[in-house]
Amino acid sequence: IDRGDNRLVDGDMGDQTIIGNTTPRYQYTFNGYISWKGLSLSVMFQGVGKRDWVAGGAYFWGFGPYAQVTVFKEHMDYWRPDNPGAYYPKPYINSAGGVAPYQDKNIQRTDLYLQNAAYCRLKNLTLSYDLPNSWVHKAGLQ
Structure with missing residues (x-):
């Protein structure tokens, strides 16, 4: 098998052929953010769309x-x-x-x-709350 050209080089290999590909072909990342009344949610999904194993x-x-x-x-x-x-x-x-x-x-x-071997995983999830400015000033913070 000539892996460089992805072909068979021997004249009669029967039904043998290269199958699969372990190289991840479609890598992706999705980010999302939503905020409402001082509450914020941020997510990041990461994955591979096509991979054989x-x-x-x-x-x-x-x-x-x-x-x-x-x-x-x-x-x-x-x-x-x-x-x-x-x-x-x-x-x-x-x-x-x-x-x-x-x-x-x-x-x-x-x-x-x-x-x-394709997958999608939640790589990061962040939930936060922004304190009201009046509370921050009363506490002596900036």
Whole structure:
């Protein structure tokens, strides 16, 4: 794969293609301000409109290069003859329970695991109150 030109360079790569893009493409910020009778509210939202993410690691796949891993009930949805539409592929393990020799078989990057990583978050919220000028002068403040 020639990542610079985003194309396949080998003559016959089957159905392999570049999927997803981890670079945030649409970053945005929205600010808002409202005031009423001395009470003010200011907000700032920040986010990314388009970003792809492929999950990985032992927590996602349910195994790692060693036998001691944490398996969740979701990992039981793996391919087997009675579950052909499973989310995870058939696990391959060696006699010690580890998967190191089969890592390439067990972890397959496909668009099935491509996740939407877009988000919007409230980054700042400010609520304030302006004291009346008569109170400020009585207190000896400016």
